[in-house]
Amino acid sequence: xxxxxxxxxxxxAAVFRLEWRKTLLSKRGWWIYLLAAGPVAxxxxxxxxxxxxxxxxNDVRAFAVMFQLFYLxxxxxxxxxxxxxxxxxxxxxxxxLHYYYLTPLRRESLVAGKxxxxxxxxxxxxxxxxxxxxxxIGSHDHAYSDYLWHGPGLGQLGWxxxxxxxxxxxxxxxxxxCGLLFRNPMIPAAVVYVWENVNPFLPSLxxxxxxxxxLKGLCPVEVPLPPPLNVIVVDIDPTPAWIAVPGLxxxxxxxxxxxxxxxxxxxxxxxx
Amino acid sequence: MSAASSPDxxxxxxxxxxxxxxxxxxxxxSLAIPQGVTSLVGPNGSGKSxxxxxxxxxxxxxxxxxxxxxxxxxxxEELCRLVGYCAQFEAVPKGLTGFQFVFSYLLLHGFxxxxxARRAREAIERVGMTAAAGRPVAAYSKGMRxxxxxxxxxxxxxxxxxxxxxLNGLDPMxxxxxxxxxxxxxxxxxxxxVSSHILHEVDxxxxxxxxxxxxxxxxxxxxxxxxxxxxEQPMQILVRCDRPRDLASRLFSQDHLVEAKIQGDGRNLxxxxxxxxxxxxxxxxxxxxxxxxxxxxxxxxxxxxSVYQYLIGAEGGTT
Numbered sequence: 283x284x285x286x287x288x289x290x291x292x293x294x295a296a297v298f299r300l301e302w303r304k305t306l307l308s309k310r311g312w313w314i315y316l317l318a319a320g321p322v323a324x325x326x327x328x329x330x331x332x333x334x335x336x337x338x339x340n341d342v343r344a345f346a347v348m349f350q351l352f353y354l355x356x357x358x359x360x361x362x363x364x365x366x367x368x369x370x371x372x373x374x375x376x377x378x379l380h381y382y383y384l385t386p387l388r389r390e391s392l393v394a395g396k397x398x399x400x401x402x403x404x405x406x407x408x409x410x411x412x413x414x415x416x417x418x419i420g421s422h423d424h425a426y427s428d429y430l431w432h433g434p435g436l437g438q439l440g441w442x443x444x445x446x447x448x449x450x451x452x453x454x455x456x457x458x459x460c461g462l463l464f465r466n467p468m469i470p471a472a473v474v475y476v477w478e479n480v481n482p483f484l485p486s487l488x489x490x491x492x493x494x495x496x497l498k499g500l501c502p503v504e505v506p507l508p509p510p511l512n513v514i515v516v517d518i519d520p521t522p523a524w525i526a527v528p529g530l531x532x533x534x535x536x537x538x539x540x541x542x543x544x545x546x547x548x549x550x551x552x553x554x
Numbered sequence: 555m556s557a558a559s560s561p562d563x564x565x566x567x568x569x570x571x572x573x574x575x576x577x578x579x580x581x582x583x584s585l586a587i588p589q590g591v592t593s594l595v596g597p598n599g600s601g602k603s604x605x606x607x608x609x610x611x612x613x614x615x616x617x618x619x620x621x622x623x624x625x626x627x628x629x630x631e632e633l634c635r636l637v638g639y640c641a642q643f644e645a646v647p648k649g650l651t652g653f654q655f656v657f658s659y660l661l662l663h664g665f666x667x668x669x670x671a672r673r674a675r676e677a678i679e680r681v682g683m684t685a686a687a688g689r690p691v692a693a694y695s696k697g698m699r700x701x702x703x704x705x706x707x708x709x710x711x712x713x714x715x716x717x718x719x720x721l722n723g724l725d726p727m728x729x730x731x732x733x734x735x736x737x738x739x740x741x742x743x744x745x746x747x748v749s750s751h752i753l754h755e756v757d758x759x760x761x762x763x764x765x766x767x768x769x770x771x772x773x774x775x776x777x778x779x780x781x782x783x784x785x786e787q788p789m790q791i792l793v794r795c796d797r798p799r800d801l802a803s804r805l806f807s808q809d810h811l812v813e814a815k816i817q818g819d820g821r822n823l824x825x826x827x828x829x830x831x832x833x834x835x836x837x838x839x840x841x842x843x844x845x846x847x848x849x850x851x852x853x854x855x856x857x858x859x860s861v862y863q864y865l866i867g868a869e870g871g872t873t
Contacts (some may be wrong), residue, residue, distance in 0.1 A: 289664045292661075292664050293661075293662055293664055296658070296661035296662045297662065299658075299661070300647075300658050300661075303649075304647070304648070304649060307649075373647075376645050376647075376648070377643045377644075377645040378643075378645050378646065378647045380612055380639075380641055380643060381647065381659055381706075382662070383611070383612060383630065384610060384611075384612070384630075384634055384637070384638075384639050384641075385630075385634050385659055385662035385663060386630060386631045386632070386633070386634040386635045386662075386663055386664070387630065387631070387634075387662050388630075388631055389630070549612060549613045549614060550607070550612040550613065551574075551613065552643070
C-alpha cells in the first residue's frame with residue numbers, strides 16, 4: 283500500500299470518526315429516532331395485546347405492507363434525507379464546514395468519510411428497527427415463531443435487512459448530493475418523493491429510473507395495491523437481484539463521485 | 555532573485571479580482587507579500603476577508619492567479635499543509651471539548667494519533683488554554699473561543715498563518731501574549747497575515763501593512779515607506795527640547811516648513827514639513843549653532859493610524 287493510499291485511508295477514517303457520532307447522536311435528529319422506533323413500538327403493542335391466534339400469513343403480509351409503505355416510502359426515505367442532506371448543509375448552516383476545507387484533505391476523501399458515517403448512522407437506526415419489528419409482530423403466536431426459526435422467516439429477514447441497507451445506500455447518495463447542491467434540500471427531496479411514489483403508475487422505462495422499483499423487486503413478500511389503484515398500475519417484471527443489487531450500488535457510487543467533484547469545486551461563503 | 559524573495563517564500567497575487575455576483579470583493583490586486591507579519595487594514599467591506607479567503611482557498615478568484623509559497627489555493631492537499639487560518643466565523647463544531655477540537659482536525663492532516671495529541675497539547679498551551687482544554691467549546695467565552703481557534707490554526711505548525719481579527723474578544727493580557735506570539739512567528743521567517751481594526755496594535759505587530767479600500771489596494775509596504783509616499787500630507791515631526799520657541803523662530807524661514815506648534819508642557823514642538831530630510835539636516839545645524847538641548851526627535855505621523863486617516867480617512871470609520 284503506497285503512502286498516498288495510507289494517508290487517504292487515515293483521513294477518511296478521521297472524517298468518519300468526527301462525523302458518525304455527531305450524525306447519530308444529533309439532537310436535531312430526534313424525529314429520525316421516532317421514525318425508527320415507532321413501528322417497533324406498534325409491533326410490540328400488537329404482540330402484547332393480541333389474544334386470538336390468527337394465520338401466520340396475516341402477520342407476514344402486515345409486515346410486508348408496513349415495510350414497503352412505511353419503512354421504504356416513509357421512515358427510511360425521510361430518515362436518509364434528515365441524515366445525509368445535513369452532512370454538508372448542516373455544517374454550512376452552522377458555519378463549520380470551513381474547518382474541513384482548511385485541512386490538506388482531498389474533497390473526495392471528505393465526501394467518502396461523511397457518506398460512510400451517514401450510512402453507518404442510518405443503518406444503525408433502521409436495520410435494528412426492521413429486524414425488531416419483524417421479530418415482534420407475530421411473537422405472541424407459536425406458529426409465527428416456527429415460521430421464523432424453522433421456516434422461511436429468517437431468510438426473509440435477511441432480504442429485508444439487505445433492502446434496508448440498499449435503501450440507505452441509494453437514498454443516502456441522493457440526499458448527500460442534494461445537501462451539497464441545493465441551498466434548500468427540501469425542494470429536491472419533495473421532487474424525489476413524488477417521483478418515487480408515482481413510480482408504479484409510470485411507463486415501465488421510467489419506472490426503472492428510481493430507487494424504489496429496484497428495492498420493491500427485492501422484497502421477499504409482494505404487496506399488491508388495493509383497488510381501484512391496481513387498475514392503473516403498470517406492472518413490470520421485477521429486476522433480478524443480480525442486476526438490482528450491483529446496479530443500485532453502482533448508481534450510488536456514481537452519485538457520490540459526482541458529489542465529490544462538486545465538493546472539489548465548492549467554495550465556502552455561508553451565503554454572506 | 556534572493557532566497558528571501560523567491561516565489562517559494564512569497565505570497566503573490568497577480569491581477570486578482572473577485573466578484574460576488576455583481577458585487578466587488580477585490581479588484582485587480584497584485585501583491586507580493588514577504589515573510590514576517592503583514593497587516594491588512596481597511597474599513598468594513600474593503601476586501602480584507604476576501605483576500606484572506608482567497609489565499610486560503612476558501613473562495614476562488616474570478617480572475618488572476620494566487621500562489622502561496624509556490625502552492626496553488628485550488629490544491630488544498632498541498633496548500634493546507636502550509637497554511638493555518640483562523641477565520642472570522644465564530645462557530646466551532648458542537649459537542650467537542652477544546653482538546654478534541656484541535657486534536658480532531660489534526661487527524662485530518664494524516665498525523666498519527668499520538669502525534670496529534672502532542673501537537674494539540676502544545677498548541678493549546680501556547681495560547682494559554684491548558685486549564686480549559688477539557689471543557690466543551692460551547693461553554694467557552696468569546697475570548698477563549700478565539701484562542702482555541704488560534705490553537706487549531708497553528709497546531710500543524712504552518713508556514714503561513716492567516717488571522718482574521720484575531721485579537722477580537724481577548725483581554726489585555728491575552729492580547730499582549732498573542733501579539734508576542736505573532737511577532738515570534740514572524741521572526742522565524744513565517745508569514746503571519748493579520749487583519750485588525752485596532753490600528754495602534756497593528757503598529758506594534760506589523761512588519762508591513764496593506765491598506766485596502768473598496769476592494770482596491772490603496773498602499774502596501776513598510777509603514778514608514780507608505781507614509782513617505784503620501785506626499786500631499788506634510789510629515790509631522792515632534793521635537794522635545796529646552797527652547798522650543800527659539801527653535802521654531804529659526805526654522806520658520808524655511809519654505810518647506812508648513813506649521814510649528816508648541817504643545818504639552820511647553821517643551822514639545824510639533825513641526826509639519828513637506829521635506830523631512832531637509833528638516834533633519836537643518837535641525838543638526840541649529841543644534842550646533844545654538845547649543846539647544848534636544849531630548850527626542852521623532853516622527854509623529856508615520857503610524858498606521860495616521861496613514862489610514864490620510865489615505866482612507868473618514869470613509870473608513872472603523873478606527
